[in-house]
Amino acid sequence: MTRRERLLARQLPSATVLLASTDADGDPEELKLRALPADEFEQLMAEHPPTDQQREDGAIWNEATFRPALLSRSEVPLDGEESLSWEDWAQLMTLLPFGEVRELFDTALALNDRAPAAELGKDS
Template identity: 50%
Template sequence: MGRRERLRARQLPTESVRLPDPGGGPDEVFELRAIPPDEWEKLLGEHPPTEEQAEKGETYNPTTFRPALLERCVLTPDGEEPLTAQDWADLSASRNLAPGEFIRLYNTAYALNDRSPLVVVGKG
């Protein structure tokens, strides 16, 4: 199989994130999958930075982009309703999902879609 065929056969990457229940119940496991590159670019374009954010160098509006990305990347278990971007925004503003948990899910979704090569620079 040649490079063209190998690249065409690639699947979008997936990853699991496990969030422990602070009340001692079962962990909540989230399965995330990258979206196709053209949809990634479109999603970024749908969430432009505010003027203030652009002045700070932001390339998108994190307030609206983060929940929208999670809506697209978090897979829904069979028989459940998918969480919307509004659901994610509400969860991030509530006490039900800690800020670190929300950021962990977002960072995982972002990394799945960014897929930039890791550059390691050695000493001297």
């Protein structure tokens, strides 16, 4: 396989996040997230610009709208189920504990921020 073929065959990274169960059965809720193609991620950031105050504070997106948007686009639905919508994720942000929201969002961000490891030579 050539380098071109190997690069074109690459899959977007994914990860599974387990949320604590609130059911009587005690099974955790499993959510699979995947990275977006770079152009899709950049477009998503552009669609959710920070407010003036957020920009002054150093933000590069509006967290209130970007977080549910990223999660709705990153979620890989279970077989036979539909992905949750932006509205579903926005509602979940108000219902889930902060730690679970942070873990989901941080995982989605990390999947989209996979910088290749730089290997520097001996005299670099």
